Amino acid sequence: MNNIYFFYHFNNLLKTQIQTQKDIKHLIDDNKKEFAQQNKQMNEKEFGIMDKYKDLLSSSELFLTNLSVISNDIKDYLYDNCTHDWTVDIIDINPDISKQIKYCNYCESTREM
Numbered sequence: 001m002n003n004i005y006f007f008y009h010f011n012n013l014l015k016t017q018i019q020t021q022k023d024i025k026h027l028i029d030d031n032k033k034e035f036a037q038q039n040k041q042m043n044e045k046e047f048g049i050m051d052k053y054k055d056l057l058s059s060s061e062l063f064l065t066n067l068s069v070i071s072n073d074i075k076d077y078l079y080d081n082c083t084h085d086w087t088v089d090i091i092d093i094n095p096d097i098s099k100q101i102k103y104c105n106y107c108e109s110t111r112e113m
């Protein structure tokens, strides 16, 4: 496997990981009220468990940010090193306006035209 191909697949893996992290974060955010309500009735030991989780959540935000940084580095790398195979496509911005773009069939880089 050449390195460009490796990074293409590695970036897809990172994108999945980023999306999963975001989905979990949304799930937690949606349940914040219930969490807060439940926390009020917890004893010290139970509260300690939730506290550990809260600490982990704040470090996972940094983890998510760093994952995105790495993913963007790979995107730039692919843009610079791929032997692009461009396809022209039309995307709808809204019902009245559409825009022509080019995307690469290998690395999925896009370019406005």
Ligand SMILES: [Zn+2]
Pocket: 078, 079, 082, 083, 084, 085, 104, 105, 106, 107, 108, 109
């Ligand atoms: Zn490409």
